[in-house]
Amino acid sequence: MSLIKKFATVASGTLMSRALGFAREMLMAAALGTGPVADAFYAAFQFPNTFRRLFAEGAFNAAFVPLFAKEIEANGVEGAKRFSEEVFGVLFTALLALTIAMELAMPLIVRFVVAPGFADNPEKYDLTVALATIMFPYLICMSLAAMMSGMLNSLRRYFAAAVAPVFLNIILVGVLANAWYRGHDGLTVGYALAWGVLAAGLVQLAIVWIAVRHAGIAIGFRRPKLTPNVKRLLWLALPAAITGGITQINTLIGTAIASGQDSAVSSLNLADRVYQLPLGVVGVAVAIVLLPELSRALKSGNLIEAANLQNRSVEFTLFLTLPAAAALLVISEPIVRVLYERGAFAATNSTPVVSAILAIFGLGLPAFVLIKAFTPGFFAREDTRTPMYFAAISVAVNVSLALTLFPSWGAPGIAAAAAIAGWVNAAMLLGTLILRGHWDRDAALLKRIPRLVIAAAIMAAGLWFAAGEAEQWLGSVAPVYTQAAALAVLVAGAMVIYFGVAFGIGGADIGMIRRNIRRNRANAATGAAEPE
Structure with a gap:
């Protein structure tokens, strides 16, 4: 399966979500607008969601995947199964204690x-406490699911x-549809959503657990024990958790600051959902696929393949995120x-506040995605500390700017702080990779980046002009179906x-995609086929 096909496989699932x-x-x-119940739900859900990113997805995608891959290479599936059971016992026990x-x-x-x-x-405070108490066990389900997803x-x-x-979204959409059908008030909807989040965690854990068994690894529970492999994982996981969850850390900080203003928390979350589409579909797909592929290339000593993976991943992310930004x-606003x-x-x-926040998030979108493309270059080499230091600097930049801008700008100031912090983090990651010789100069990438920027700028100019001409169909007075069609x-x-512009001026090259697919087919023909 080619690199692009792997990106597409992950991206398709993320796109559905x-x-x-x-x-x-x-x-x-x-149902809730940006009122007090919405503020309470978003703030309460942000808390377990942040822990999930810190101690589950970030840590295990960065630390568990390279160690698990190494265990497969060294000791086969049986060795990987033993390692997984050791980690499962420690992880489950730690999560249970943390949740209590x-x-x-x-x-x-x-x-x-x-x-x-x-x-x-x-009233808002008590509701937030109640909703967070219901939803926090979601962390156990999602952390264990993240481990199995890494496998x-x-x-x-x-x-x-x-x-x-x-x-998660199927269940919550069902909850909201039922609430609309039955005419539930906002408070009832808030509690129903909280219980829906917990139910979704159980369903997601069941799905990946069944998939792991189907892959030939049945995980049993072992008494928690700090074996050498588990100690190595923990040593790598703590900084990796902080690094992998940097966006969530900044979001949690933004939520805490925004709680001082009515509707700011829900406004930030509604804008966040929109820009998370390109970030999730492209950035998450690249990060998930690139880390194990890069780890294998480095462990086999194939430095040319490792460099190609990194450069093509950045090219792919910019090709899709620059126009989205x-x-x-x-x-x-439309x-x-x-x-x-x-x-x-x-x-x-x-609408004006949420659209202003969304526009600012758009300026930071390429940085947020590039961070996900750059960090595997460290994690695959089992260096999780350097990105952690950069993440800490990014958080400091974010906090200082958010506190400075929020009093005068409101919620858009928090978005601006996050965007600037993202670019600072991305620049530090790339600069360090270059200084260490872990990022080779790639003529094709250097040629295409400015051309992709030009293509995105031309598109933005055309879009701005067309939006002005279509104002009568995009404005609030037009019916929603007319707005959607426009x-x-x-x-x-x-x-x-x-x-058209990107391919026309050489910002993108369909031939590169074809060569990638042909190369992977050639690998399959010589016995290097990858399991589906």
């Missing part, structure tokens, strides 16, 4: 960490791990209006312009 996520957010915006401690301390955590601004509003990715079985998150910057402006959301007139035409036209 993000598409349903849009449906979920549209229903939530209509957090449940008991939840009132203090919400007051001083998650949403200190809610303390002045007892599947190392075995080059990408689809089950990519499609499992879809079920340009579109979010230019037409953020996007927000079509997706959210109805029901309780329209009543609060939240937005679809704009997006389709922008795609034609961008891809």
Whole structure:
């Protein structure tokens, strides 16, 4: 299977999840708007979600995958199974202890960490505590699921791990549809969503557990024991967790700061959902696929293949994220209006604020995706500390700017701080890879990047002009179906312009894709076929 096909496999599952996520957010915006229940739910859900990124996805994609891959190479499937059981025993025990401690301390955590601004509003504060208490066990399910997803990715079985998150949105869309049908009030909807999150965690864990068994590895529970392999994993996982979850750390900080202003938390989350589509589909797909592939190339001593993997991954991410960033910057308001402006959301007139936040997030989108393409260059070499230091600097930049900008800019100031911190982090990662000789100069990449920027700029100019001409069909007075149709035409036209210019001026090369596919077919023909 070619690198691009692997990206597409992971991206397809992520795309399904993000598409349903849009449906979920549209229903939530209509049901709750940016009111107190929405603020409470988003703040409460942000807490277990942050821990999931820190101690599950970030840590295991960075630390577990290279060690698991090494164990397969050295001791076969049986050795990998033994290693997985050792990790499972320690992880499950640690997560259970953490969950009990957090449940008991939840009132203090919400007051001083998650949403200190809610303390002045007892009803919102109490609701946030209650929802966070219901949802926090989701962390156990998702952390164990992330471990099993890492196993599947190392075995080059990408689809089950990519499609499992879809079920969170399927369940929450079902909850919201039922609430709409039965006419539930906002408070009832908030509690139903919290229980839906917990149910979704159980379903996702079941999916990847079955997939791992189907792959030939049945994990049993072993008494927790710090074996040499587990100690090595923990040594790598702590900095990797911080690095892998840097976006979530910044988001959690932004949520805490935003809690001091009504509707700011929900406004940030609604904008976040939109820019997470290209970030998830492209960035997550590249990070998931690149790490095990790069680890194998380095462990086999194939430095040419390792360099090619890194350069082609950056080329792929920029090819797709630069036009997405340009579109979010230019037409953020029509996007927000079509997706959210109805029901309780329209009543609060939240479109200008959410669209401003979305436009700023668009400026940071390429940086957020490049971080995911650069960090495997460190993780595959079992260097998780250097990205952690850069992540710490990024957090410091984010906090200082957010505190500076929030009083005058409001929620858009938090988005601006996150975008700037993202670019600082991406620049430090790339600069260090170059200085260490881990990133070779690639003539094709250097030639294509400025041409992709030009193509995106031309597309943005055309999109800005067309949006102005189509104002009568995109404005609030137009019916929603007219707005949606006009937005679809704009997006389709922008795609034609961008891809036409990009291929026309040499920013993209279809021949490279064909050569990649032919090369991997040749590998398969010589016995190097990869398992599906």
